[in-house]
Amino acid sequence: MMSDTIDPNRQVSSFVEETLAFAPVFEEFGIDYCCGGDVSLAAACEAADADIDDVRAELRTVQATETDESLDWESxxxxxxxxxxxxxxxxxxxxxxxxxxxxxxxxxxxxxxxxxxxxxxxxxxxxxxxxxxxxxxxxxxxxxxxxxxxxxxxxxxxxxxxxxxxxxxxxxxxxxxxxxxxxxxxxxxxxxxxxxxxxxxxxxxxxxxxxxxxxxxxxxxxxxxxxxxxxxxxxxx
Incomplete structure (x- = not known):
């Protein structure tokens, strides 16, 4: 389970890699987590002109209410x-x-x-x-x-x-x-x-x-x- 702290320096794509339920939050704020997902959450929010505090709050809400849903694969x-x-x-x-x-x-x-x-x-x-x-x-x-x-x-x-x-x-x-x-x-x-x-x-x-x-x-x-x-x-x- 991910820490409760949503690190603004963490690569934005890694959030969705760990929990697919985060994807709709990024969609809501127009944040690119796929092609442009290799930057930090802070940089992605800045590029999307999204308030990072609002984004982190939404991510915490998902983290607290959703069960982990990740892309599990063995091969x-x-x-x-x-x-x-x-x-x-x-x-x-x-x-x-x-x-x-x-x-x-x-x-x-x-x-x-x-x-x-x-x-x-x-x-x-x-x-x-x-x-x-x-x-x-x-x-x-x-x-x-x-x-x-x-x-x-x-x-x-x-x-x-x-x-x-x-x-x-x-x-x-x-x-x-x-x-x-x-x-x-x-x-x-x-x-x-x-x-x-x-x-x-x-x-x-x-x-x-x-x-x-x-x-x-x-x-x-x-x-x-x-x-x-x-x-x-x-x-x-």
Whole structure:
């Protein structure tokens, strides 16, 4: 169990690594704990223009009321399986359905809300990039994690490329974060406009949910999986 003191000098990603229930607090204050999670809590609060005392108070409330919920995994294979079943499979189902909804809302409401043209354009690009990205992870990196678990030797090509692949996936995550930020900006933080129909409201709710889930997804890869794979590779070299 974590100490009651929420250390402002502690790396912000480490809070979510230990207790996933902290993630909604960081979402509430607009604090980046995934792609930008390698800075202190104090620095993250400053970057998000969030009052650190308010953030620490909310984190203490979660700490006092929530049971520990951490990302427990006994092997790299178990961790990759968790990511696929919890996040990748969800994206394969949600992205095409949400894209159809975005097209529908843009077609019906685009005249009154011209920003929907840009929302549609950004989401189509985002969906394509995310689907390509998760497939590349499952084809290129996740098998390496399973090879490590099996105690088998990696090929020279795998050893030479694994760090480069991880850097490429991290770059993809940065690009995804930028697209999600643009979608949030275009929709005024997914605010529901006056007179919005049920489909419009559903689109905004699902976009907001996609953003939250992607932050947690990226955190699990950037701050847990990728360092574990890199450490195992370096130890074996």
């Amino acid at each position: 790299l294979s178990e961790l990759t399986d968790h990511i696929v079943s919890t996040h990748h499979d969800r994206l394969r189902e949600e992205l095409p359905a949400l894209e159809a909804l975005v097209h529908k809302v843009a077609n019906v409401h685009g005249e009154d809300h011209p920003e929907l043209e840009a929302v549609e354009r950004e989401f189509v690009a985002l969906a394509e990039e995310m689907q390509t990205h998760i497939q590349e992870e499952e084809d290129d990196l996740f098998p390496i994690a399973r090879t490590i678990d099996a105690g088998e030797s990696l090929t020279d090509a795998e050893l030479q490329t694994v760090h480069r692949e991880i850097e490429g996936f991290e770059d993809d995550h940065e690009a995804t974060a930028e697209r999600l930020d643009r979608l949030s900006d275009l929709t005024d933080g997914y605010a529901v406009p006056a007179g919005a129909c049920a489909s419009y409201r559903s689109m905004l709710d699902r976009l907001a949910d996609l953003e939250r889930d992607t932050h947690l997804h990226v955190h699990k890869e950037n701050n847990v999986l990728f360092p574990a794979v890199a450490s195992a590779i370096d130890a074996d070299v």
